[in-house]
Amino acid sequence: NAGVTQTPKFQVLKTGQSMTLQCAQDMNHEYMSWYRQDPGMGLRLIHYSVGAGITDQGEVPNGYNVSRSTTEDFPLRLLSAAPSQTSVYFCASSLYRGPLNTEAFFGQGTRLTVV
Amino acid sequence: DQQVKQNSPSLSVQEGRISILNCDYTNSMFDYFLWYKKYPAEGPTFLISISSIKDKNEDGRFTVFLNKSAKHLSLHIVPSQPGDSAVYFCAASRAQKLVFGQGTRLTINP
Numbered sequence: 001n002a003g004v005t006q007t008p009k010f011q012v013l014k015t016g017q018s019m020t021l022q023c024a025q026d027m028n029h030e031y032m033s034w035y036r037q038d039p040g041m042g043l044r045l046i047h048y049s050v051g052a053g054i055t056d057q058g059e060v061p062n063g064y065n066v067s068r069s070t071t072e073d074f075p076l077r078l079l080s081a082a083p084s085q086t087s088v089y090f091c092a093s094s095l096y097r098g099p100l101n102t103e104a105f106f107g108q109g110t111r112l113t114v115v
Numbered sequence: 116d117q118q119v120k121q122n123s124p125s126l127s128v129q130e131g132r133i134s135i136l137n138c139d140y141t142n143s144m145f146d147y148f149l150w151y152k153k154y155p156a157e158g159p160t161f162l163i164s165i166s167s168i169k170d171k172n173e174d175g176r177f178t179v180f181l182n183k184s185a186k187h188l189s190l191h192i193v194p195s196q197p198g199d200s201a202v203y204f205c206a207a208s209r210a211q212k213l214v215f216g217q218g219t220r221l222t223i224n225p
Binding site for chain 1: 211
């Protein structure tokens with residue numbers, strides 16, 4: 001049972017380059033989300049999705065795009081990388097129960113450095 | 116504006132004693148609170164949660180207390196073990212959107 005799988009684990013980009021961080025889950029969770037973790041700031045929500053075809057912005061969405069064509073996959077795209085996007089990125093998934101809350105399961109993270 | 120705050124960046128506790136981690140929040144609309152544990156180079160793992168309609172939830176060595184009037188959350192670990200050394204994040208949720216605190220690094224000393 002893989003849970004939430006993120007690839008790659010590490011990536012170095014040059015300023016202006018684009019790339020896609022992959023996230024896949026095998027738990028049939030409807031809700032998926034992306035967070036970034038920066039020193040002294042905890043994890044901050046970038047984008048989230050409550051199901052295939054539905055996405056919405058979180059707290060820090062600028063510079064990132066997402067799409068949700070299947071229940072399993074939720075890729076995060078950096079359109080034009082900037083040094084401010086150097087961070088550790090976590091993908092998470094959870095059951096969706098509308099107004100009710102359930103715990104999120106996190107991937108192992110992608111450490112991204114933009115030079 | 117930090118809606119969820121963990122004011123202690125680090126905490127050191129002797130093995131076998133109680134560890135108490137604290138968290139404050141500002142938004143009274145949060146209706147679910149969670150604690151996550153994170154080891155280096157791994158993703159956060161869920162530890163324990165509490166609904167806003169309760170004031171205590173217990174799971175083995177871990178107990179979470181919620182004081183809604185004070186907008187304060189705490190995690191008690193008794194007894195503390197070396198494997199508990201990690202970074203602990205509290206998180207507050209409404210409609211599954213999580214807001215995290217900055218984290219507290221807990222070190223358990225033998």
